[in-house]
Amino acid sequence: MQLNNTSKYAIRILSYISNKGQCSAKELSEKLSIPYKFLTKITTELVKADFILSIRGREGGYKLSRESCNITIMEILKHFNEFNHQKECLLGIGMCDGKNKCGMHDQWAKPKKMIQDMFENTTIENLEKNSYKI
Amino acid sequence: MQLNNTSKYAIRILSYISNKGQCSAKELSEKLSIPYKFLTKITTELVKADFILSIRGREGGYKLSRESCNITIMEILKHFNEFNHQKECLLGIGMCDGKNKCGMHDQWAKPKKMIQDMFENTTIENLEKNSYKI
DNA sequence: GTTTAATTCTACCTTTTAGTAGTATTTAAC
DNA sequence: GTTAAATACTACTAAAAGGTAGAATTAAAC
Secondary structure, three states: OOOHHHHHHHHHEEEHHHHOOOHHHHHHHHHOOOOOHHHHHHHHHHHHOOOOOOOOOOOOEEEEOOOOOOOOOOHHHHHHHOOOOOOOOOOOHHHHHHHOOOHHHHHHHHHHHHHHHHHHEEHHHHHHOOOOHH | OOOHHHHHHHHHHHHHHHHOOEEEEHHHHHHHOOOHHHHHHHHHHHHHHHOEEOOOOOOOOEEOOHHHHHHHOOOOOOOOOOOOOOOOOOOOOOOOOOOOOOOHHHHHHHHHHHHHHHHHHEEEHHOOOOOOOO
């Protein structure tokens, strides 16, 4: 019941960039304690997905490609396959809906809704500032 | 944001045994569509953790070692390391508490509590009957 | 007491996730 | 135009999760 590392890193990276305006991969790696090579792999992915834009060459770095209030956590998680849309029931094997319930379908319904709403309504702007310090 | 396979299987196994009273690994494997060898690995673990007891030899099988209403989902999940107790914040790096917050600490608090309560208050007895059919 | 159907043990293989290494490309500064 | 500091690309390695294989042990049934 946790996010995978890539998703976690992505959120923290976007949050840091948002607070700094622009910054290099080197700075991100050091401040967020994310292995440099792994970090650039993720940032490259974030560029392709248009969350950030890259400035190459000397004095380069990354910037948000949109306003932080327009980047929801849900969007990030979906990009990194954290939500499989349909079946996302806890024990979900095959299709799990109102008719074909998994064992925990009813109990899971409320918390699930709450989490989804939270991820949809939370944007990079809303995140605790300086959370990267932890 | 899903349980790992082992935890899912464990819950479904216990649910099935609960409904059947006693059953063999072969039956569990077939009815729950869990690979036989992987299933027995999990049941052996469930025996050691005293969720079930095994009856060896011919006509053997597994039984719950306690009443189904006394086995909470939380207990199962904790056994399979689904909850790391302390830091379980979404982005949680290092310790994440009221003073040292991860970026999503505040937003995550409510859904997290809701999920934990749900897992603690849900027992094997409460699960949808025949959920294994899916 | 032999057989048979069951659980248990040890060791291995496969897939996915996480992380590393090295080189190529870009571009501002000088 | 050379240099230096940055990102991007390709390919590999390591660790964890998921799954398999085969032989050993147990005990009811006959």
